[in-house]
Amino acid sequence: MTDPAADSSIRHPIRAVAFDLDGTLVDSAADLMHASNALLAELGRPPVDLPAVRSFIGDGAPKLVERVLAATGGVADAEEGARCLRRFLAIYEADPSAHSALYPGVAETLEALAKAGLRLGVCTNKPMGATMRLLEDLGIAGVFAAVVGGDSYPTRKPSAEPVLGLLERLDVSPGEAVFVGDNEHDVAAARAAGVARVLLVPYGYARVPLDGLPHDGILGGFADLPERLSCRAP
Ligand SMILES: O=C(O)COP(=O)(O)O
Ligand SMILES: [Mg+2]
Numbered sequence: 019m020t021d022p023a024a025d026s027s028i029r030h031p032i033r034a035v036a037f038d039l040d041g042t043l044v045d046s047a048a049d050l051m052h053a054s055n056a057l058l059a060e061l062g063r064p065p066v067d068l069p070a071v072r073s074f075i076g077d078g079a080p081k082l083v084e085r086v087l088a089a090t091g092g093v094a095d096a097e098e099g100a101r102c103l104r105r106f107l108a109i110y111e112a113d114p115s116a117h118s119a120l121y122p123g124v125a126e127t128l129e130a131l132a133k134a135g136l137r138l139g140v141c142t143n144k145p146m147g148a149t150m151r152l153l154e155d156l157g158i159a160g161v162f163a164a165v166v167g168g169d170s171y172p173t174r175k176p177s178a179e180p181v182l183g184l185l186e187r188l189d190v191s192p193g194e195a196v197f198v199g200d201n202e203h204d205v206a207a208a209r210a211a212g213v214a215r216v217l218l219v220p221y222g223y224a225r226v227p228l229d230g231l232p233h234d235g236i237l238g239g240f241a242d243l244p245e246r247l248s249c250r251a252p
Contacts, residue, residue, distance in 0.1 A: 030193035030214055032247055035131060036184055038175075038199035039142035040075055041222030043124050043240075044152060046144075047072045048117035053110035054086045057102060063090040075223045076201050078143040078168035079107060107145065114148045115155035121221060123241030128161045130244050137188045141180050143168040143203070164188050176206035185211065196247060198237075200224055205231045217246060 040046045047068060055065040066074075066086055074085040083103045093099045132138055139162055142149055146167035153159035164187035168174045171183050185195055196215045197208035200222025208216045215234040218224075228236055237243060 030191070032136070032196055032214060033194040034137040034139065034185065034188045034190040034196075035243075035247070036139045036141050036181060036188075036195055036197045036208070036213070038197075038201070038204045039140055039144055039149060039152070041200035041224070042121075042198060042204075042219050043128075043140070043158070044118055044120055044156060045221075046114070046118045046152065047075060047223065049114050050075060050082065050110065052117060053106055053114075054082070056109045057083075057106045058086065058090055060105070061090075061102070066090065072223050073225060076143065076203055076225065078174050079103065079110070079145055079148075082106075107148070111145075111148045111151060114152045118152065118156070120156055120158065121219070121240055123239055125158060127241050127243050128158060131247070132161050134244070136247070137163045137190060139164040139166070139184045139188050141166050141175065141184045141197075141207075143174045145169045175203040176210070178207055178210035178212075181207045181211035181213070185213075198243065202226050202231055205233050217243070 037043055051066065051068055051071040054071060058065055066089055070089060074082045080103055083106045084099065087093050087099065087102055128138060144167055146169055149165060149167045164184055166180045166184045171179045173179045185192055192212040193214050195213045196217060197204060197213045198217045200219050201224040205216050209232060218228050218233050218236045219240060220236050235246060237246065
């Protein structure tokens with residue numbers, strides 16, 4: 019027999035769902051590759067390919083650019099690195115969605131969860147400027163009650179800080195929230211924040227096997243979410 023006290027959804031009814039962005043809601047790797055390659059072309063360097071860029075995603079734009087530059091010859095000093103980051107952001111933020119798409123079931127499922135009364139939020143390591151533009155371009159900005167990016171707080175995931183910041187903006191306690199992500203940083207940040215449940219999508223840009231992470235379940239697909247949260251649209 020199940021012990022009701024062991025089920026956190028019974029102790030605290032779930033009131034909010036926090037989502038990672040890249041690799042969870044949006045397949046954004048192609049635009050990150052195009053922006054990286056536009057920067058590299060300006061520097062007279064060879065391009066990087068999609069598998070390489072996918073492996074560079076997850077620690078925010080500064081790390082992505084650092085990895086792109088390291089893979090193509092490195093940089094002379096920190097100043098050159100900072101200049102390249104500024105240029106990358108200008109290129110990427112001008113159009114972060116041309117080659118990006120929502121994963122199957124994302125739009126309909128977010129609508130269903132919002133209709134069921136859940137507060138939805140995004141906690142991404144992507145900078146806010148590009149994040150808001152991407153959400154608007156893909157038509158899902160309106161469904162979120164709050165969004166935090168990689169530059170919203172002094173630290174980013176795997177720190178708990180942005181997750182706790184998002185939950186505060188959603189006006190829920192960690193025990194009332196579920197986090198849905200795609201990689202090891204999402205699990206670490208959400209666990210450190212003390213959310214009720216951490217669920218992972220089976221696709222995305224994780225760099226370690228999902229099975230070894232301390233999650234509470236791997237979805238078959240994004241559309242499984244309402245069932246897993248035991249809530250349905252009215
Ligand atoms: O900007 C990144 O590196 C990844 O962003 P994410 O946190 O939405 O996966
Ligand atoms: Mg991600």
